Amino acid sequence: MNTDCLPDGDDRKQDRKNDAEILLLDDEPLLLRVLALALNACGYRSITSCANAADALLRLDDAALPPIELIFCDLNMPGMDGVQFVRALGERGWQGSLVLISGEERRTVDTVARLASAHRLDLLGQMPKPVVRAQLVELLERWRTRQPAPGPGAQAGEVEPGELRRALAAGEFVNVYQPKMAFAGGGIEGVEALVRWQHPVAGIIYPDRFIGVAERHGLIDALTQAVCARALADASDWQRQGLGLSVAINVSMDSLRDLDFPERIAAEVRRAAFNPAQLVLELTESRLPPNPVVLLDTLTRLRLKRYRLSIDDFGTGYSTLAQLRDIPFDELKIDRGFVHRAHADPARGAILAASLGMAHQLGLRTVAEGIEDAADWQHVQRLGCDLGQGYHIARPMPPAALP
Numbered sequence: 001m002n003t004d005c006l007p008d009g010d011d012r013k014q015d016r017k018n019d020a021e022i023l024l025l026d027d028e029p030l031l032l033r034v035l036a037l038a039l040n041a042c043g044y045r046s047i048t049s050c051a052n053a054a055d056a057l058l059r060l061d062d063a064a065l066p067p068i069e070l071i072f073c074d075l076n077m078p079g080m081d082g083v084q085f086v087r088a089l090g091e092r093g094w095q096g097s098l099v100l101i102s103g104e105e106r107r108t109v110d111t112v113a114r115l116a117s118a119h120r121l122d123l124l125g126q127m128p129k130p131v132v133r134a135q136l137v138e139l140l141e142r143w144r145t146r147q148p149a150p151g152p153g154a155q156a157g158e159v160e161p162g163e164l165r166r167a168l169a170a171g172e173f174v175n176v177y178q179p180k181m182a183f184a185g186g187g188i189e190g191v192e193a194l195v196r197w198q199h200p201v202a203g204i205i206y207p208d209r210f211i212g213v214a215e216r217h218g219l220i221d222a223l224t225q226a227v228c229a230r231a232l233a234d235a236s237d238w239q240r241q242g243l244g245l246s247v248a249i250n251v252s253m254d255s256l257r258d259l260d261f262p263e264r265i266a267a268e269v270r271r272a273a274f275n276p277a278q279l280v281l282e283l284t285e286s287r288l289p290p291n292p293v294v295l296l297d298t299l300t301r302l303r304l305k306r307y308r309l310s311i312d313d314f315g316t317g318y319s320t321l322a323q324l325r326d327i328p329f330d331e332l333k334i335d336r337g338f339v340h341r342a343h344a345d346p347a348r349g350a351i352l353a354a355s356l357g358m359a360h361q362l363g364l365r366t367v368a369e370g371i372e373d374a375a376d377w378q379h380v381q382r383l384g385c386d387l388g389q390g391y392h393i394a395r396p397m398p399p400a401a402l403p
């Protein structure tokens with residue numbers, strides 16, 4: 001009998017929220033015991049402790065047992081380490097939530113967190129060693145209050161291109177809008193349009209399931225056109241109500257490679273009788289091509305037509321400075337990975353401050369994504385950022401809900 005991987009706790013009947021199957025993976029027996037006891041105290045009983053990753057994977061792969069919904073994983077372990085275990089979870093398409101526990105320095109753990117996200121894993125958070133009970137309780141509460149994961153009959157993964165074509169023809173895509181608030185004065189100055197698919201059977205489908213399909217199958221331009229048209233129509237309605245907001249839309253590189261794109265945007269703007277200077281086109285920095293001849297042509301003509309250009313997710317790509325030099329951006333939007341909790345992370349804080357300083361020297365308006373709490377707001381405000389966006393300010397909302 002293998003004693004490295006044994007169930008902890010009892011079989012008493014629990015509240016449904018506490019029935020989740022939790023797996024603890026760490027090579028330190030004392031930590032496993034302390035963490036199991038802390039989880040027991042929070043009402044969780046279905047806990048499996050594993051001293052090595054190989055046994056943890058055996059438990060995950062055992063179809064005769066209930067599926068694991070939450071994993072607490074150490075990083076520095078003999079045999080298969082935490083990075084290899086995260087890779088194995090990604091290869092299995094594991095659908096649960098993951099918490100990283102480690103005594104390694106913060107930047108190393110942050111790198112593993114990014115790796116987990118790249119493997120499309122649901123990273124709930126990170127915990128340093130020794131485990132702090134208050135932080136554990138906070139993580140568990142966040143996990144408990146999340147929307148339930150899709151059931152076995154629910155759709156998962158990317159959609160079929162044929163279904164996407166049908167939805168575009170049927171007009172099933174809708175926009176929600178997330179406000180951008182000025183740090184000076186606290187007023188709402190603009191919104192970002194975010195597309196959702198209102199599927200007649202599956203309900204709301206989020207962009208991560210259809211944007212990649214649209215790009216690979218030549219449908220992204222039609223989708224961008226639909227989002228733009230809807231956003232301009234909504235913005236025109238707001239203007240008639242006395243709410244003069246700028247509107248930002250995300251633009252795919254595939255659309256910008258088309259030299260006729262500026263004319264199509266101009267036609268939509270004229271149709272909506274909208275001020276071109278109030279339309280912001282956001283380009284994701286990590287997707288900008290290294291030799292953007294056609295891109296430079298298209299973007300320069302868009303600026304000549306007075307549309308505003310924003311470099312989105314700033315800091316996530318590898319050719320940032322060259323893009324700022326070569327492309328006529330007038331706004332820099334800093335990725336949430338450098339904003340949220342920057343006040344508590346010296347490396348993150350240094351990058352945020354340097355990015356804001358450089359942007360202002362270049363005469364660019366700045367937007368900070370990922371303002372998730374009051375501490376984020378206060379820190380970014382002190383650094384002189386222009387606009388903030390995030391759940392602390394407002395969640396994405398339908399057009400009628402805007403103030």
